[in-house]
Amino acid sequence: xxxxxxxxxxxxxxxxxxxxxxxxxxxxxxxxxxxxxxxxxxxxxxxxxxxxxxxxxxxxxxxxxxxxxxxxxxxxxxxxxxxxxxxxxxxxxxxxxxxxxxxxxxxxxxxxxxxxxxxxxxxxxxxxxxxxxxxxxxxxxxxxxxxxxxxxxxxxxxxxxxxxxxxxxxxxxxxxxxxxxxxxxxxxxxxxxxxxxxxxxxxxxxxxxxxxxxxxxxxxxxxxxxxxxxxxxxxxxxxxxxxxxxxxxxxxxxxxxxxxxxxxxxxxxxxxxxxxxxxxxxxxxxxxxxxxxxxxxxxxxxxxxxxxxxxxxxxxxxxxxxxxxxxxxxxxxxxxxxxxxxxxxxxxxxxxxxxxxxxxxxxxxxxxxxxxxxxxxxxxxxxxxxxxxxxxxxxxxxxxxxxxxxxxxxxxxxxxxxx
Numbered sequence: 510x511x512x513x514x515x516x517x518x519x520x521x522x523x524x525x526x527x528x529x530x531x532x533x534x535x536x537x538x539x540x541x542x543x544x545x546x547x548x549x550x551x552x553x554x555x556x557x558x559x560x561x562x563x564x565x566x567x568x569x570x571x572x573x574x575x576x577x578x579x580x581x582x583x584x585x586x587x588x589x590x591x592x593x594x595x596x597x598x599x600x601x602x603x604x605x606x607x608x609x610x611x612x613x614x615x616x617x618x619x620x621x622x623x624x625x626x627x628x629x630x631x632x633x634x635x636x637x638x639x640x641x642x643x644x645x646x647x648x649x650x651x652x653x654x655x656x657x658x659x660x661x662x663x664x665x666x667x668x669x670x671x672x673x674x675x676x677x678x679x680x681x682x683x684x685x686x687x688x689x690x691x692x693x694x695x696x697x698x699x700x701x702x703x704x705x706x707x708x709x710x711x712x713x714x715x716x717x718x719x720x721x722x723x724x725x726x727x728x729x730x731x732x733x734x735x736x737x738x739x740x741x742x743x744x745x746x747x748x749x750x751x752x753x754x755x756x757x758x759x760x761x762x763x764x765x766x767x768x769x770x771x772x773x774x775x776x777x778x779x780x781x782x783x784x785x786x787x788x789x790x791x792x793x794x795x796x797x798x799x800x801x802x803x804x805x806x807x808x809x810x811x812x813x814x815x816x817x818x819x820x821x822x823x824x825x826x827x828x829x830x831x832x833x834x835x836x837x838x839x840x841x842x843x844x845x846x847x848x849x850x851x852x853x854x855x856x857x858x859x860x861x862x863x864x865x866x867x868x869x870x871x872x873x874x875x876x877x878x879x880x881x882x883x884x885x886x887x888x889x890x891x892x893x894x895x896x897x898x899x900x901x902x903x904x905x906x907x908x909x910x911x912x913x914x915x916x917x918x919x920x921x922x923x924x925x926x927x928x
Contacts, residue, residue: 511550513739514581515557516574516612517592518604519869520876521894521910523559526592526736527886528895530555533740539884539897541876543577550584554746555736561873562608563598564656564842570604571611578615588727589616590739594869595625595632595732596646596912597639597667598657606671609705609730620699622723623668623676624731626710629892630913632732634710637678638662641912650771650912655830655838656870664707677703684708684715691722710734717742733893754887754896756905758926760862762817763808764919765849767871769823770911776867777823780919784816791822791832791841794848801848805855817865817923820852846870850878857904864906865922872908881906890922891915 512535517523520541527537535554543558550556558577562570574591581589591612599605613621626634631642639662641649646662661667665676677698683691695706708719713734720738723729729739740746764784766777780786787807793800804820811818822845824832832841853864853875864879866872884897884906891914896907907922915921 510585510587511553511556512587512743513555513736514578514584514586514589515555515592515736516577516581516589517557517559518563518570518608519561519594520559520872521869521908522592522594522733523557524884524886524895524897524908525893525910525913526733527555527557528889528893529733529737530740531886531895532889533737534746535740535743537886539886541881541883543573543580548584554740554743556581556584556586559876561870562604563593563869565604567603567607570608574608575611575615578612588729590736591728591730592732592736593625593730594910595627595630595734596641596649596651596659597625597664598654598659599667599671600657601670603671605730606668610673612728616727618727620695620704620706621726622719622729622731622735623664623705623707624710624716624719624729624735625664626716627732627734627893628710628712628716629734632734634664634707635681636709637665637707639664655769655833656842668705668707672705674704675702677701677706679706679708681709681711681715684710684718688718688722691718695722713738754885754898756863756887756896756926757903760903761812761856761860762863762865762923763856763861764817764819764821764865764867765853765871765875766819766821766823766867767845767849767874768868768911772912772914773823773867774825775916776914776918777819777821779916780819783920785811785814785818787818787820789820789822789845789848791836791845794844795836801851801855804852805859808856808861809859812861816920817863819919822849823867842870846874850874853878862904863926865909865919866907867909868911876906876908879904879906888925890925891918894918896922896925
């Protein structure tokens with residue numbers, strides 16, 4: 510029986526947590542959307558379903574997530590994990606809170622865990638506040654996110670604003686120094702009507718402690734670090750060692766960047782000094798039907814460059830705000846995603862078989878454009894960012910969440926190719 514079913518609210522998040530669990534020794538299968546047929550999961554430790562539910566209307570996100578939960582339940586998954594970004598990307602309307610509440614009701618559980626901590630990527634929780642590499646969430650650059658600007662760092666405030674219950678808080682001293690008292694603490698807070706439990710987490714040992722004490726919860730929620738901790742606690746996990754994925758150097762590569770995070774802006778700046786780069790013109794995306802062909806031909810013209818050409822919509826926050834004021838945030842986001850989806854489809858027909866993609870929404874658009882149904886998870890370029898091979902195809906895709914990876918990420922990804 511499959512030990513864990515994961516519902517991820519975007520495509521990069523799905524590959525992120527799948528990679529972490531593979532690195533812990535589990536065998537993981539990732540599906541793009543809810544499969545239409547049953548899956549023989551006999552030799553699989555975890556099944557991950559990648560949705561595109563982070564920024565869509567709440568009722569649609571809930572419906573998609575419940576469909577995924579029902580399918581995972583039908584495949585015999587013992588527990589479920591609702592995976593969201595380690596920067597808790599959401600608004601006061603959702604979608605993290607409403608989806609969590611709906612899954613709790615569906616799985617008939619009175620309590621769950623809220624744990625976006627990923628110490629390996631600098632995501633820690635202290636006094637219930639989420640930090641990104643030592644900076645409070647709302648001072649980390651995420652306050653400028655074009656779709657889900659994070660104006661608070663208190664997970665309690667963020668969660669309770671978009672859900673129907675109260676958060677129970679468990680501080681770092683109890684996690685580190687009194688782990689034997691945590692089960693009793695959970696029971697006490699449950700009696701006081703706590704519904705979502707937030708533990709302070711400073712390092713991976715804390716994360717293992719949290720995963721261990723909540724192992725009886727039918728549903729937990731959080732980021733990729735939690736998936737790793739759950740897999741790492743499994744005494745029967747595979748120990749045969751990971752096989753390196755062969756990424757064929759033949760065929761053409763392209764970098765597609767739609768994320769506007771602070772780190773992706775740095776990665777784009779770094780890469781455009783070393784490779785052919787094209788900044789997308791939003792006005793032309795909206796008004797010029799021939800613009801897609803122009804961009805496609807530009808990429809094809811640079812296919813034989815030493816480094817893959819890059820097409821990017823990544824912009825500094827102040828420019829994004831101006832564009833959004835003129836056209837509207839949702840409209841702009843949808844048009845750019847549609848453009849990236851069509852571009853990926855066009856480049857595939859031209860022989861491109863390796864796609865390096867930055868941004869959760871952009872990754873979702875590209876995977877839809879490539880008609881990807883499932884992926885095999887390979888070796889990581891950065892923690893939580895693996896190369897993946899499309900099922901049954903000689904096609905490779907890397908899907909990077911906005912804030913992940915080092916400054917030279919796009920270049921490092923291409924060092925994994927094999928002659």
